[in-house]
Amino acid sequence: MxxxxxxxxxxxxxxxxxxxxxxxxxxxxxxxAPYKFSEFKSFVIKYGTSDSMVNTYNSATGDYQYLNRKDSLVKTNLPLHSSDLLYLHRKAAELGFWDFPVQELGDSSKIKGKPLRYYIEFNYQRKSKKVWFDESFDRDLKLKDANETFIKEIQRVLGEAEEKNKK
The missing domain is CATH 1.20.5 (Single alpha-helices involved in coiled-coils or other helix-helix interfaces)
Structure with missing residues (x-):
């Protein structure tokens, strides 16, 4: 041959x-795949101290409330574009959000003051994923970093959407 x-x-x-x-x-x-963007419904994020989680966003209704730098409560309607939602869905997949444990709470006595607590929920037609994350969580540093990165990305997307909404 x-x-x-x-x-x-x-x-x-x-x-x-x-x-x-x-x-x-x-x-x-x-x-x-267990979480498909074509089945995506909404996501919810809440954060604050464990006794008052005042800062909230719900993508289904667009309701957004947060404490500004002057400690006054700002309530607004902030709809996100599907491109922003797709970005957050992909970021969740990239960081392994679907594999995060439901409770990621740590010993709050190790931190001065009250640590921030976050609740993140992604809702799909057949499933939903909910995660409670506390700043005092210290068991798995990679998991903590992934949570912090994901929270920063969500806050960045919300901040950019708010800036666009003001224009």
Whole structure:
């Protein structure tokens, strides 16, 4: 057999079946993913001290309330675009939000004052994912970093949407 015939034979017997199997396998993985954006309904974030979680946002209604720098409560309606929601959905997937434990609370006596507590909930047609995260959580540093990164991204998206809404 010539070199060209060997390359063609190799491609047809090894490479093509492998590629077909990869397409088949990963298409089913994506199709059966537990949290799909096409089934996304809404997300909710609440944060504050454990006794008063005043800062809230609900993407289903667009209701947004938060304490500003002067400690006065600001209530507004802030609808997010689907591109912002898709970004947050993808960021949650990237950071592994679906695998986070439900309770991530730590010993609040280790922190001066009251630590901030966050409640994040993503709702889909068939499922929802809820996570309670406390700033005093100190068991898994990678998990803590992922939570903090995700919270900062949510707050950044809300801040940008509020700036656009003011214009």
């Amino acid at each position: 010539s070199d060209k015939a060997k390359k063609i034979f190799f491609t047809l017997t090894i490479v093509v079946p492998f590629l077909l199997y990869c397409v088949y396998y990963y298409s089913h993985m994506i199709k059966n």
